[in-house]
Amino acid sequence: MFNVYNWYYFSHYLYQNKIPLLPKLISYLIRFIFAAWIPHTASIGKGTIFGYGGLGIVIHGRAVLGEDCHVDQNVTIGGTSKKREVPNIGNHVYFGAGAKILGPIKIGNNVVIGANAVVITDIPDGSLVVGVPAKIVKSGIRMQDYV
Secondary structure (H helix, E strand, O other), X not given: OOOHHHHHHHHHHHHHOOOXXXXXXXXXXXXXXXXXXXXXXXEEOOOOEEHHHHOOOEEOOXXXXXXXXXXXXXXXXXXXXXXXXXXXXXXXEEEOOOOEEEOOOEEOOOEEEOOOOEEOOOEOOOEEEEOOOOEEEEEOOOHHHOO
C-alpha cells in the first residue's frame, strides 16, 4: 500500500466520489512523503509506475496519462503559462529521467521519451524521441522493447 500510485489512486477515487477535503490532504501528503506533486485531479491510468518512489515528479492537475506508463524521477508533465490545455498521453509511454512534457500536446501509444528530453510538439504512436527540443529518432517501436 505504501507506494505513490496507490496513494494517488485512493485520493482520485475519493475525488471522483465527491468526498471533500480528504483528496487534497492526501495530495499534500504525497508531496511531503514522496517529494512529488501528483494531484488527485489528474487522470492517471492503471498500471502506471513512478520510478524511485515518484521522487521529483510533477504532474499538472488536468493532465491525462494512459495505462501502463512508466514515469522516472524528476519528470514534469505540465502546461504553459498562456494556454489552458495540458498534455494528453497515451498508453505504454516511458518517460526517461528528467523529461519535460509541456503544453497542449498529444503523445501517442508505445512512445519512449529519452532522459532530459523536452517535448513541446505532438508525438505519434510508436516513436522514440530525444533531445532539446525532442525530435523523433526512430518510429515503429514498442515501449516494451526499450524498458
